[in-house]
Amino acid sequence: MSLTRFLPLPSDRMGILWSLLNIEGSVIVEYGPAGTTHYSMGLFGELGIEQENRLFTTHLREEDVVMGDTSRLEKALVEVDENFHPAVIFVVASSCSAVIGTDLRGVCTMAQPKVKARLVTFEQGGFRGDYAAGIKETYRLLADQMVRPDTEKRKDTFNIIGASVGAYRCKADALEIQRLMDEAFGMKLHAALCLETDLERIARMGGAELNLVLRQEALPAAKLLESKCGTPYVYGAPYGYQGTLDWLEAVGKRIGRQVDPRLAGKLKKRAMEVGQYRMYGRMLRRDRPQAFLYGEYEAVKGLGAFLSGMGIAPAKQISAHSLAPLEHAEEAIQYLPTEKERIGLLRSLRHTLVLADDTSRRLLEGDNTFIRIATPLIDTAQVAAHMPLMGDRGADMILETVEAYFNTLR
Template sequence: MALIRNFPVPSDRMAIISTLLNIEDAVVLEYGPEGTTHFSMNFFNKLGQDYPDRLFTTGVDDSDIIMGSTEHLERGILELDALYSPKAIFVLTSSVTSIIGTDIAGICDSLQSKVQSRLIPVNTSGLGADYSAGLRKIYLQLAELFVQPDAAKQKGRYNILGASPLHYRAESDICEITRLLREGFGCELLHCLAMNMTTEALAELSSAELNIVLTAEAVPSAEYLQSVTGTPYVYLPPYGYSQTKEFLNSVAAVIGQPVKEAMLQRLEEKNAD
C-alpha cells in the first residue's frame, strides 16, 4: 500500500536534535525551512523537552535552494554567537538542504575564526535512517568531539551511557542504577550521556572508572571510550531480579570489587517475596 496511515518511526534527525537539546551550554541551528523547525519544537515540547533558546532555524527561501546561497546560514551563526555566546553551536542540515548538498562543514570552517563558539557541523537529512541510527551517530560523535583521553580517573565514579530523554523510563532507570551502584559498591554517578549535559561534562566522560550502557545505541560510544581512555563498560540493563544480580556481578568483575553482602541479601529477600 502506498499510503502511510500511521505516524512513521521517528527519523535520525529527531534523535539527533533531541539529544543535542540536552547540552545546556550549546545551541542547535538548523539550516532549513521555518516550518520544519516549528513542528520539531512542538513535538519536543509535547514530550516534555521544553528548552527555550536552544533550537533555532535560519529559514530558507526559493533563492537559497535554487542558487545555493548560504547567506542566511552564515548570518545566523554570527547572530547566535553574538546574542547567546554558547560554548558550541551545532549546525544541522534539514532534509532539503541536505539533499542539495550544502557544505555546512566548509561554512563552519570558514566562520570559526570569526566567532567565540565552537562550530560543529552535523549532517542529517531525516530521510532513510531511523531514530536508533541517529542516536548511535550522535552518541559516538559527541564522544569523539569532546572527550579528553588523558583526563585523570575519579575513584568510584561511573557514567551512564544511552539515557535519552525520549526513552521510556529513562529517569527511572537512572535512579535505579544510581541506587544499585551506591548500595552495592559505594560508587557514585559522574555523568549521564545524554541528559542534562554540558560541554565540560562531555569532556569529563573519560574521568569515570566505568561506563554503564543502557541501550544498544550507546555501545559504539562505549567502545570508543574504552579504546581511547581505557574505561571498561558493562552492557546488561538490570531488569528483573535475576538480571539485576547478574548486572551487579558483572560490575564487580570489571571493577575488581565484590558486591556488598547486604545488597545481595536484599535482592534475595525481594525475589523470595
C-alpha cells in the first residue's frame, strides 16, 4: 500500500510555505536545492499566491550536503537583506537540509548581526507530518514570536486564525466570515492568519476583541494569544444555515452580544426551509440519499452536518489530511493513509452526492453528483472570491447541487 498514483499529500513544509507567503513585508529563504523550491512554486501559483520577490532558495551543492557547509545560506541571507530590505526573513528548511541535520537556528543566530531583517526559522523540512502539521506550527510560531503582547485593544475588531490558502475557497470563506461578523455584530477584521496579511497587522493582533479559530490546527496559537494578550477565542466554522446561526450565537455568547435579529431570522427561516429535503428523501422509491465527503477535516465535519440536516446521510466522511495534529477528531471522520483504499471507496459509489476534490471526481461513476470542496484543482481554476463554502452563501451554492442531486434519484 505504498504507491501514490495521483498527487501526494503536501508535506508540513508546503503548509509552512503557503502560509508564510501570505505575509507581506517578509521574505522566505529556503535552504535546499533550487528544484525543490521551483516545483513548489507551481502549486503556489495555482493557489493564487503572489510570489514575486517573496520566495528565494539558496540551492544546495554536494559539498554542502557532505561537509555541512552553511556559508551559502549565510551569504544568501545577507544578499536578500541588502537587495530587498524585508523586515523579517523566514528561513525554512528543505527536506535535504532537514535530513542532513543543518542547525538552521544556530546558523541564523550567527547570521543575525549581519542583517537588518529579523530571522525566524522553520526546521521541519517535510518530515514532521503533512501540511496540517505545517500550518499548525506556523500559526503557533507567529503567535509566539511575531505578536506584541502589549497592543492597545480596539473594539469591534476580530482576527481569523486558521485561514489556509491550501483550502478550497479559502479567500471567499474569509470574506463571508467578514460579512457575517459585520452584519451580526458590526465587527471588522483586523488580521487573518495566514491570508493576505502583513507583519504589522500580525504584530498588533493582540488588540482585537476576539479570535475566530476556523480549524483545530489554529487552537494552540489561539490559546497562546489568550494567555499572552488576553484575547478570547471561539473555535468552529460556519457551514450550512443552522450551522452558521449556531456559530454566530457561540460568537455572540463569547463577546456578550446578540446576533443581529434580522440576520438570525433569515438564517432560521432558511434552516427550516431546507428541512423539507428530508421529506423528499422519504418519498423516493429506489434510492436513499447519501453523501460521501472527502476534504479538509473542518469542511467535512461542517458540511456533513449540513447535509445530515437535509436527510442526506454521510456514508463516509474522510479527512484529506492526517488527524494527528487535531486535539479532538469526531469518530465518524476518518483519515485513510493509503490512496488505494480511497480509490476503492470512490469507485464503488452509486447515486451518491460526492463532495470532494478533482482527483476524486475522475474516479466516480456517472450516476453520482459531484461538488468540489477541496484542492487540488485539476480541471478548473479558483477565480471567484464571492463563492464561499461557509456561511449562508456557501449553503445556497451547495443547495443548488443538492437540488440537482435529488433530481437524479428515483
